[in-house]
Amino acid sequence: MKLAMDAMGGDHAPDEIVKGALQAVKMDEDLSILLVGDEKRIKPLTENHPRLEILHTDEKIESTDQPTKAVRKKKRASMVLAINEVKEGRAQAIISAGNTGALMTAGLFGVGRIKGIDRPALAPTLPTIHQGKGFLLLDAGSNMDAKPEQLLQYAIMGSIYVEKVLGLKQPKVALLNVGEEEGKGNDLSKQAYDLMGNAPIHFIGNVESRDLLEGVADVVVADGFSGNLVLKNIEGVGMSLMSLIKKEMTRSLYAKLLGLLVYPKLKGIRKLMDYSSYGGACLFGLAAPIIKAHGSSNSTAIVSAIDQAKIFVKQDIVQTIQKTVLEMNDKETK
Missing domain, CATH: 3.40.718.10 (Isopropylmalate Dehydrogenase)
Structure with missing residues (x-):
């Protein structure tokens, strides 16, 4: 399983984000994580672990940014690129401790809504x-x-x-x-x-x-x-x-x-x-698993968010929601 992480989002980024990601891959040999953000700041924290990849970008969305404007203007922001990795099928879920409104907006623009939601x-x-x-x-x-x-x-x-x-x-x-x-x-x-x-x-x-x-x-x-x-x-x-x-x-x-x-x-x-x-916090209703970690998350909270994303993927929650909603809508129209 491969997850994409906005390594620059949150109060303690990238240190606690990367630390949590490192702990997670050490505990799960089937897990790999793509860290999206400033490579100069991220690389020294990874211990060169083979299942921690880096997608470099200098741009990030700040907690004070207006969500829609930021997502449209900062197309190479770490959050936006992380979501694009899932959209393109190179990762299965996204985790970010960054701007909540921007994450929801980027998710809507990037992966869209589940059918029926x-x-x-x-x-x-x-x-x-x-x-x-x-x-x-x-x-x-x-x-x-x-x-x-x-x-x-x-x-x-x-x-x-x-x-x-x-x-x-x-x-x-x-x-x-x-x-x-x-x-x-x-x-x-x-x-x-x-x-x-x-x-x-x-x-x-x-x-x-x-x-x-x-x-x-x-x-x-x-x-x-x-x-x-x-x-x-x-x-x-x-x-x-x-x-x-x-x-x-x-x-x-x-x-x-x-x-x-x-x-x-x-x-x-x-x-x-x-x-x-x-x-x-899960962003339910989007067509891919997106987890919003608390802005002040430490490495332990990041590991918990990663575990949550893993279960979201393994249990195929998105498809189950879509199937249930569409079946219910079909019954109502008959």
Whole structure:
């Protein structure tokens, strides 16, 4: 298997990107990775590993760049060239920790959408209080507005991914809403609820945001605006909580001594609630596997994103989504 990586995207590029890629190929003798970026900066980090190739370019898309403009103007940017490798069939998946909007735009321009999917969705796996469980949230900010039919497509894509990748039979799919009862929410929520209830998924109904970390659902569907609010809120609450605990544990000598005793447990909780440790966010709905790693990813997070891409390819998620959606559309037209 060959993957293409945007080696220049992210806060710690290319050092942590290349370090993660090197760890990944050392652990999997069937894996090769094409690193796209500045060869002068990348080459010294590769240890001349035979399964790490380099495609040189001096151009990259910055986190502050306007996505569509950057993709159209910077045709030799590392992200754009990495996606082109998949488009041309020289690699099977793309991983980038760079500009999210640009990655989605470059994916749309480069590989296009899956047949039957109206709009792609950004789908990170977020933590729950249950060790290693997590839940898939989509859309987390790719499209601020959505139609009921698009939320249905998100539900189907999410259900397929969780079943194939996480091995959960009949994953529980829920619709993010302001209440659990049927009939709650705005027109979008009510119409999407009806569609999901008749779809080939295990739909459990509405879920409120306060219950998400309890792991009540395996897949949570929302429009991009609401989903992004949830994503940022979970991240912000986690950071603020750890900051508050740290502050309280340094107020006095007694608190510091107590802190030494509970620090290992707190460290474990922090790791559990760090959503970047679950790998990257999938860009569902595009005609090739594209993984968006967290912008601050270290080498460990990059390895997790690579593992995610490998499973995406091995389980043929893209084709499974396309087949399911087209079959469902055929039944509706008959």
